[in-house]
Amino acid sequence: MPIRKTPLFCLILLALWFAALQLGAQPSPSPLSLAVISDAPYTPQEEANFPALIEDINHDPGITLVVHIGDFKNGGTTPCSDEVFLQVRQWFDLFQRPLIYTPGDNEWTDCHRWGLGGYDPSERLSRLREIFFPSEESLGQKTIPLARQSRTPTYGKFRENARWVADGTVFSTLHIVGSNNNLGRTPADDAEHRERIDATLHWMREAFALARSEKLDGVVLIMHADPYFEKRHGEKSGFRSFLLELEREVVAFKKPVLLIHGDTHTFRVDHPLRQQNHGRRVENFTRLESFGSPRMNWVKVTIDRRGPDFFKIEPRYFTASLPDELPTP
Known part of the structure; x- marks a missing residue:
């Protein structure tokens, strides 16, 4: 039986067509x-320029959040005081925007220095x-909720592991x-190292387990230390x-890390x-090391799930920190 095209029927078709056009016109999520x-500010000049670096990042409309990956002061002369x-x-x-911070050695490990x-x-x-x-949220003027390892009673002190x-990716800070x-200075420090590395490796394993269970597309690990991939690591190595655990998890995960x-x-x-x-x-693993003093620049990392590279990495050169010759990315 043919459908009678009444004025009401035509209006409904027109409304559906208009709604489809509107849906198609919606921009895809950014x-x-x-x-x-990382590793800044170190000098009085860098400290004076640091607010301008913050403004440089604030003015980039494409930035979702900021991470500072440790050593926010130098390890030779700037005291480890509450004032600093x-x-x-x-x-x-x-x-x-939300700021996530993970500590470096200059903030606490090296503070025994005279x-x-x-x-x-x-x-x-x-x-x-x-x-x-101090809380279950990030820093910054706009905050995001974070899962902290301190929620687990066994690891109650490790609030910094977040x-x-x-965007289909699990992000995890690791206190390394x-x-x-x-490791290797005093027995007390060695005990601290063992407790913290046990907690941190457990936290990393949880990140990969979450990525697998939720069928996420990638994992981003954020920490301070260069673990020196190129070196042979014996029992005295803190890394x-x-x-060893990183290799096991990355190989098993198979997706971008x-x-x-x-x-x-x-x-x-x-x-x-x-x-x-x-x-x-290991082909699915990428390492990014950020800039550090005296080149107080920053790096933009974009999760591009639809592009040829899952992680798009772009150096950003801060005007007040430009060296005479820029490095080749």
Whole structure:
């Protein structure tokens, strides 16, 4: 029986057609982009320029959130005092978007040095946790909720290890720092290292387990230390257990994994993870090391789930930090 095209029927068809046009005209969601900064500010000049660097990032409309991956002060002369910590916290509060921070060695591990005040490193770490990880949310003027490892009673002190999921990707901070990850100086430091690396490896395994169970497309790990992929790591290495566990998880996951770290102040993007048994490169693993003092630049990382590269990495050169010759990305 043919459908009678009444005026009402025609109006309904017109409304459906218009709605379809409107739906098709909706812009696709913008990809998630991180601004990555590390190992700065170190000098009085860099401290003076740091608010301008923050404004540079704030003015980029494509940035979703910011990560500072540790060493927000130098490890030779700037004291590990509450005054310095609180000043940095004030700077962090200038970021308009969510800020996630993970500690470096200059903030606590190295604070036993006379030039930094001769502090007890564990006491400084406790103070860092109080100032920079006070809640279940990120820092910054706009915040996001975070899952913190401290929710688990067994790991109640490790508030700095955080995790969140966005754009089909799990992001996880890992408290792994330079200065051999606080291993090998004193028995007390060695005990701290063992407890923290146990917690951190457990946290990393949970991130990969979550990615598998939720069928996520990628994993981003964020930490301070350069774990020196190119070196042979014996029992005295503070990174050996991390590298072994990282290899197991990345190989099993098979999907894209990005490790973001700082520490050695050299911008680079490469694929340094190799399987221990035959030396074959792990193709789904990418390492990004951010800039550091004296080049106080930043890196834009975009999760591009539809493009040829899952992780799009772009160096951003801050005008006040431009060297005479720019490195080739």
